[in-house]
Amino acid sequence: MEKVTGKGHRLLLMPLPFQGHITPLLHLGDILYSKGFSITIIHTSFNSPDPSTHPHFTFLPIHESLSESEASSIDSLHLVDLINVRIIQPLKECLDKLMRSKEETVSCFIADAVLHSTQSVCDGFKLRRLVLRTGGATSFVVFASIPLLRENGYFPIQESRLEEPVVELPPLKVKDLPKIETRDPEAFYEFVVQFVEECKASSGVIWNSFEELESSALAKLRQLFSIPIYPIGPFHKHFPEGSTSSSLLTPDTSCISWLDTQEHNSVVYVSFGSIASITKAEFLEIAWGLANSMQPFLWVVRPGLIRGSEWLEPLPSRFMENLGGRGYIVKWAPQEQVLAHVAVGAFWTHNGWNSTLESICEGVPMICSPCFADQKVNAKYVSDVWRVGVKLENKLDREEIEKTIRKVMVGDEGKEIKDNVLDLKEKAKISLKEGGSSYSSLDGLVTDILSLKS
Numbered sequence: 001m002e003k004v005t006g007k008g009h010r011l012l013l014m015p016l017p018f019q020g021h022i023t024p025l026l027h028l029g030d031i032l033y034s035k036g037f038s039i040t041i042i043h044t045s046f047n048s049p050d051p052s053t054h055p056h057f058t059f060l061p062i063h064e065s066l067s068e069s070e071a072s073s074i075d076s077l078h079l080v081d082l083i084n085v086r087i088i089q090p091l092k093e094c095l096d097k098l099m100r101s102k103e104e105t106v107s108c109f110i111a112d113a114v115l116h117s118t119q120s121v122c123d124g125f126k127l128r129r130l131v132l133r134t135g136g137a138t139s140f141v142v143f144a145s146i147p148l149l150r151e152n153g154y155f156p157i158q159e160s161r162l163e164e165p166v167v168e169l170p171p172l173k174v175k176d177l178p179k180i181e182t183r184d185p186e187a188f189y190e191f192v193v194q195f196v197e198e199c200k201a202s203s204g205v206i207w208n209s210f211e212e213l214e215s216s217a218l219a220k221l222r223q224l225f226s227i228p229i230y231p232i233g234p235f236h237k238h239f240p241e242g243s244t245s246s247s248l249l250t251p252d253t254s255c256i257s258w259l260d261t262q263e264h265n266s267v268v269y270v271s272f273g274s275i276a277s278i279t280k281a282e283f284l285e286i287a288w289g290l291a292n293s294m295q296p297f298l299w300v301v302r303p304g305l306i307r308g309s310e311w312l313e314p315l316p317s318r319f320m321e322n323l324g325g326r327g328y329i330v331k332w333a334p335q336e337q338v339l340a341h342v343a344v345g346a347f348w349t350h351n352g353w354n355s356t357l358e359s360i361c362e363g364v365p366m367i368c369s370p371c372f373a374d375q376k377v378n379a380k381y382v383s384d385v386w387r388v389g390v391k392l393e394n395k396l397d398r399e400e401i402e403k404t405i406r407k408v409m410v411g412d413e414g415k416e417i418k419d420n421v422l423d424l425k426e427k428a429k430i431s432l433k434e435g436g437s438s439y440s441s442l443d444g445l446v447t448d449i450l451s452l453k454s
């Protein structure tokens with residue numbers, strides 16, 4: 001059978017300008033480029049990706065006039081709201097020029113799901129819009145259930161009900177429901193409802209996930225949505241390791257040489273992603289918990305991770321030196337490479353979706369400290385459903401950290417978790433092979449894009 005190809009068709013892709021969203025969107029661009037499509041990345045000037053990492057794409061900046069200082073003065077929910085508003089006019093101007101061009105057919109626009117305002121802009125040009133959801137399907141089912149949960153009295157989340165089951169969404173408990181730190185928690189749920197609605201209004205949703213991992217959530221979404229659902233992940237495993245990088249910060253590769261000196265499966269890799277922040281007290285509990293665990297550790301302390309500190313100032317003097325080389329701290333790591341390293345035995349993560357998926361793909365057990373949004377749902381599934389990690393319950397406490405690290409790194413539970421994660425790693429691999437679920441879903445996506453009429 002002749003392969004379907006996107007040759008002669010241009011796709012416009014637009015990321016939400018944060019690391020955990022830019023990376024999967026550029027990966028999606030690479031995947032569709034490999035199917036013959038020409039790729040244009042329309043992006044904000046704020047947190048703009050580096051075009052030199054993808055010379056085969058066209059990059060078109062729009063000028064939404066959002067400054068770094070303005071962005072850092074508001075919380076993430078207000079920032080995302082502001083981005084949605086500010087992009088409307090410059091995006092219209094950009095599309096106006098592109099749609100007039102007679103040289104190439106623009107087949108469709110693929111936007112990050114969070115950029116919900118792009119739906120009405122695309123409608124104005126009669127341009128079909130597909131959506132990329134960079135989070136998991138399971139957490140999206142929870143997002144899509146917010147109106148029902150609200151009706152049934154779960155919000156605002158009450159401290160006294162945290163251990164109660166969410167009967168509409170087993171096995172979740174109230175404490176696993178999405179939440180973010182903002183002055184107006186209700187505004188978060190309003191926002192989620194809006195972005196779910198604009199996903200439903202799109203021509204289809206692409207997921208960085210695979211059928212075997214989230215089959216029940218994907219089945220539920222197929223019931224709830226009348227549009228196609230395309231789980232074609234894990235995106236980063238469509239290509240050989242390290243083929244492209246889309247890091248906004250420069251990864252410190254010296255940690256790989258340090259990992260080379262460590263024993264197999266011995267190192268705890270610690271990173272809470274690109275956005276989460278912690279207090280000084282939490283930072284010190286983590287530091288002592290790691291030190292007392294006696295396991296070697298590689299720790300990403302991003303500038304900005306510790307509220308009110310530039311970088312490592314809260315650490316007691318000579319803390320690292322006193323560990324005699326057992327710990328290594330970097331500002332930003334080449335994470336995929338780190339997780340693939342034989343020395344890494346566990347990943348202590350905030351359970352951002354990319355980190356969760358990257359850990360599964362390398363067969364690395366997780367220690368879960370979810371912070372906000374979908375992360376609590378991801379952590380619940382990691383620990384209780386897929387059983388590929390354990391949750392650090394309660395607040396960050398050095399003794400509990402030490403105990404949990406031991407549980408994962410040594411002992412029977414740790415072994416069972418390792419077996420489970422290796423099994424999922426294998427399933428992820430198979431899903432991308434010819435005839436596999438993600439492979440077939442991608443074929444369907446390509447065929448559908450070619451049949452979309454703008």
Ligand code: UDP
Nearest residue numbers: 020273274275300332333335352353354355
């Ligand atoms: N990441 C990285 N180096 C680091 C920490 C994180 O390259 O030191 C990457 C990681 O591989 C992942 C992304 O940053 O692809 C973080 O995305 P995730 O969804 O896990 O969390 P977010 O940053 O969106 O909270």
